[in-house]
Amino acid sequence: MLKIIFLADMESFYASVEIVHNPSLQGKPVVVCGDPKRRHGIILAASKKAKAFGVKTGMPAWECKSLCPEAVFVRPHMQRYIDVSIKITKIFEQFTDRVVPYSIDEQFLDMTGCEKLFGTNPRGMAMKLNQQVLQETGIRCRVGIGENPLQAKMACDRFAKANPEGIFQLSHDNYTCYTWPLPIRDLFGVGSRMEHNLQRIGIKKIGDLARMPKGILKRRWGINGEILWLNSQGIDYSNIYAKSTEVQKGVGHSMTLPRDYGQKREIEVVLLELTEEVCRRARALNKMGKVVSLYCRGTSFNQPTGFSRQKKLPEPTAVTMDVYAIVHKLFDTYWDRRPVRKLGVSLSGLFDDSYMQLSLFEDREKKTSLSHAVDNIRTRYGVTSLFRASSLTSGGQLFEWATEIGGHKK
Numbered sequence: 001m002l003k004i005i006f007l008a009d010m011e012s013f014y015a016s017v018e019i020v021h022n023p024s025l026q027g028k029p030v031v032v033c034g035d036p037k038r039r040h041g042i043i044l045a046a047s048k049k050a051k052a053f054g055v056k057t058g059m060p061a062w063e064c065k066s067l068c069p070e071a072v073f074v075r076p077h078m079q080r081y082i083d084v085s086i087k088i089t090k091i092f093e094q095f096t097d098r099v100v101p102y103s104i105d106e107q108f109l110d111m112t113g114c115e116k117l118f119g120t121n122p123r124g125m126a127m128k129l130n131q132q133v134l135q136e137t138g139i140r141c142r143v144g145i146g147e148n149p150l151q152a153k154m155a156c157d158r159f160a161k162a163n164p165e166g167i168f169q170l171s172h173d174n175y176t177c178y179t180w181p182l183p184i185r186d187l188f189g190v191g192s193r194m195e196h197n198l199q200r201i202g203i204k205k206i207g208d209l210a211r212m213p214k215g216i217l218k219r220r221w222g223i224n225g226e227i228l229w230l231n232s233q234g235i236d237y238s239n240i241y242a243k244s245t246e247v248q249k250g251v252g253h254s255m256t257l258p259r260d261y262g263q264k265r266e267i268e269v270v271l272l273e274l275t276e277e278v279c280r281r282a283r284a285l286n287k288m289g290k291v292v293s294l295y296c297r298g299t300s301f302n303q304p305t306g307f308s309r310q311k312k313l314p315e316p317t318a319v320t321m322d323v324y325a326i327v328h329k330l331f332d333t334y335w336d337r338r339p340v341r342k343l344g345v346s347l348s349g350l351f352d353d354s355y356m357q358l359s360l361f362e363d364r365e366k367k368t369s370l371s372h373a374v375d376n377i378r379t380r381y382g383v384t385s386l387f388r389a390s391s392l393t394s395g396g397q398l399f400e401w402a403t404e405i406g407g408h409k410k
């Protein structure tokens with residue numbers, strides 16, 4: 001059976017969240033910009049109005065000011081964005097139980113078999129989805145529809161974002177006619193270096209690549225060349241749902257790193273931060289988990305390097321350092337020493353924390369109530385009010401989350 005995959009993307013996500021939070025910003029060129037002292041003031045998001053002046057994500061603040069002197073600068077509030085992102089996931093889960101967050105403002109939905117439920121075709125379902133997100137969050141959502149995640153992503157980025165309705169559908173039938181005339185840089189997976197390489201051998205459009213014999217690309221660029229060729233045909237063998245159905249049953253958190261991490265010490269810091277976040281969320285739900293999973297992806301999106309492993313605990317817990325001990329052990333055992341691009345930690349096999357096996361050897365109740373006290377302080381004063389010293393080291397992402405880029409690439 002053909003699948004129906006949606007990629008739902010939030011328009012100018014951080015800027016939109018800020019405008020909803022402070023309606024006096026409505027209609028103004030709003031830019032969300034990090035601390036100038038820490039990252040030279042890079043634009044993290046720009047409202048539609050600001051984009052009309054040519055302001056782009058990733059641009060330095062000074063350039064933004066010269067393009068658009070009346071831009072309103074807002075400091076980022078990462079926790080706010082995470083909260084809205086989770087709220088949006090919950091809305092999507094009313095449409096399908098197969099929702100896979102891809103970044104903080106993009107999520108895949110597997111809508112296969114849902115037409116009867118909604119009594120309409122994929123476009124109709126996408127319209128309902130957009131309407132509901134707008135109603136409940138005030139943020140505009142765009143949906144790319146495809147028969148696999150690649151087609152959905154291409155449909156969203158290349159077409160849905162540019163049309164007023166915010167919906168576009170690609171399929172095996174129309175993929176060629178819509179995407180082949182596009183410049184090669186528009187193909188998913190082609191970065192600026194690859195664009196340059198491809199142009200050097202005369203490949204200017206996606207169709208040029210599609211018409212090349214796959215073998216030549218494979219010989220030249222190995223598995224990456226082959227995957228790009230498949231992308232140009234609209235073929236995608238990746239299986240992103242399988243990994244996530246497990247995560248759905250528990251509490252999970254993952255992040256794409258702002259750069260590739262090759263050093264163990266740096267990776268460990270992020271693992272601890274992720275574990276802390278997962279445990280905090282489990283505790284907020286009054287849950288403890290018995291199964292700890294670690295997901296680690298290598299530096300190429302398409303290339304299946306990395307691993308996903310889990311380990312069962314003798315007793316359920318939501319105490320950060322108990323869970324981290326397992327995460328650390330899994331990482332130590334399975335990491336292949338190659339640079340890492342994305343990490344995820346989850347806690348599943350959940351129990352209500354009213355159930356607590358009393359242990360003779362450690363004061364579990366005390367540890368759990370200490371964790372809750374820390375959570376309360378953070379809820380009230382922000383995630384950076386109380387943190388582990390390791391977050392200040394070079395790998396730490398906590399401050400980036402809290403104030404800067406979150407799941408986005410710089």
Ligand SMILES: [Mg+2]
Binds near residue numbers: 009011012013
């Ligand atoms: Mg977006």
